[in-house]
Amino acid sequence: MIKKLRFLFWLNALVVMLASCGKEYSFEFGASPSVGSLQEETSGDCLPKTINGTYEQGVAVTGSNSIDVTIDVTTPGAYLIYTDTVHGVFFRAQGFFTTRGVQSVKLTASGTPNTAGISNFEVRYNGQSCFVSVPVLPSGASGPAVYTFTGAPGNCSGGVANGIYGEGVALNSTNTLTVTLDVTTIGTYTITTTTNNGITFSGTGAVITTGPQTVTLQGSGTPAAAGSFNIAIATAAPGSCTVPLTVLGPAQYTADCATATVNGTYTQGVALTAANTITLSVTATTAGAYSITVPAVNGISFSATGQLTVGSNTITLRGAGTPAASGPATLPFTAGSTNCNVTVNVATAPPPTDLKWTLIQGSNNFGGDATALLVTAGGSQLLEIGGANAGAPPYTFQLRISSTTLGVGSYTSASGAVTMLLMNGVTPVYMSMPTQPFTVNITTFNTTTGVVQGTYNGKAMNSSAAFVDVSGTFKAIM
Structure with a gap:
């Protein structure tokens, strides 16, 4: 029996190698988690404050109900952004960031509001949180609100253009317009402004009480020229008003590059955080707006x-x-008017200390130190994870994954891409077979640091030729 099992294993491994050289397999690839930060105001509210759709007590939400949040992505990858459940409703978004930088994400609503009033949702991403307040109308009150703008027909009373506006600088989530409505009938509203100097503002939502109510409109576009302008509300409501706004011309300044300070620590393979900044002293001869972008070098960039x-x-x-x-x-x-050069010193990534493999089958637990070998030949790649435990008897572990191109993703025995073997000396204990489901999920495949890690699970044949469920983890350096 032992000889038969060993023969089947090596035959299985040979089939994998031949198959990987002879055909291209299609795998469902995942991605490592993204790294970034939620954009928020000092009050803890999310930016921008964009709430889409109407929320009415007792009425299930639809695809038009969502909220927009802004993420400053420092490392692309998979993301999951979600809220808690408040009064029967929650929001969620899942996907992939493919580029760095500030990006807007739409979280879709689920559920049915069971309480009228203001529902405060905590948005969570990457260990951080911010808050969005969603007004929920009483049952039957989802029609258009009736209101006028305070201050109409002149300047909007309390109307404020928030954020900095610079000639040629695109508006972002901080560029908003706040106006006050005098509400006589609660309901929904849609407010837009005229486009002036290349920019406009808009917002939709609901007002759930009568009297003075402040609403926020989100800006978009790029100011074409410097100067003072009036932004006029363009709406069906009677008595529109205007909000003054000043666009700054470009600042004229020089920089003292020699005294630039690089803040934070920089380590190979470690994503930058909010602590990683460059402080630059400048002297301006003309006040105005500025925009600096430091092109990416060695995978990192800076901007302000x-x-x-x-x-x-x-x-x-x-x-x-x-x-x-x-x-x-x-x-x-x-x-x-100054050309600068700033040097950032990047430390070598310390070698990980948790290079291990584990295997669990029922109440049986195995594990030990792990090594990895990556071989490329004949247009195919083979990754072998192996290792032995430090105790007695000396169990040895071997996990092989093959593909035309290896990386983060899922690999299965169904495609002949995976084999697993646990040996007790010369005796096979567990081994995968191509006829049984077995999946390896590579979650990290870092060609810079050489770290590969992941999980596996599926059916394996034991020494009695019965198939049992096994699972485990691995982390090693290729």
């Missing part, structure tokens, strides 16, 4: 936008990305 006053100013450029290699990285960029 804002407003300068005449005289000395300090600019903080925020970092993004993940250093690809250790050593000094020189970042050339332009700040005003």
Whole structure:
């Protein structure tokens, strides 16, 4: 029996190698988790405050009900953004970030509101949270609200243009317009402004009480010229009004590159955080808006936008990305009329100390130190994870995955891409077979650090030729 089992295993492995060289397999690839931060105000509210659709007590939400949040992505990858359940409703979004930078994500609603009033939702992502307040109308009150703008027909009373507006600088989530409505009948509203100087504002929502109510409109577009402008409300409601807005011209300034300070620690393969910044001293001769982008070098970049006053100013450029290699990285960029070079020193990633394999079958637990070998030949790749335990008897573990191109994703025995074997000396204990389901999920495949890790589960034949459920984990350096 032992000889037969060993023969079947090596025959299985041979089939895998031949098959991987002779055909291309299709796998369902996943992705490592993304890294980023929720954009929020100092109050803890999410940015932007965009609530889509109408919410009415006792009426199930539809595909039009959602909220928009902004994520500053530092490392692309998979994301899950969700809220708690409040009064019968929750929001959720799942997908992949393919690029770095500030990105808007739409969270779709599920459920049926069971309480009228303000529902405060906590949005969660990457260990962080911010808050969105959603007004829920009483049952039967989902018709259009009746209101006028306070201050009409002149300037909107309490109307404020929030954020910094610079010539040629695209508006972002901080650029909003707040106006006050005098509500006589609760319900829904849709408010837009005229487009002036290349920018416009809009917002939809509901007002759930009568009297003065402040609403926020989100800006979009890019200011075409500097100067003072009036943004006019364009709406069917009677008595529209205007909000003054000032667009700054570009600041004229020089930078002291020699005193630039690089803040935070930088490690190969470790994504930058909010602590990774460059502080730059500048002197402005003309007040105005600025925008600095440091092109990516070695996988990292920096950027900043804002407003300068005449005289000395300090600019903080925020970092993004993940250093690809250790050593000094020189970042050339332009700040005003000055060409700067700033060097960021990236430390070598320390070797991980948790290079292990595990195997669990029922109440039986096995494990030990793990090593990995990646071989490329004949247009195919073979990854072998192996290792032995430190005790007696000396169990040895072997996991093989093959493909035309290996990476993060799922690999199955059904395609002949996976084999697993646990040996007790020369005796096979458990081994996978191509006729039984067996899946390996590679969650990390870092060609820079060499770290590969993941999980596996499925059916394996034991020494009695019976199939049993096994599962386990692995982490090793290729």
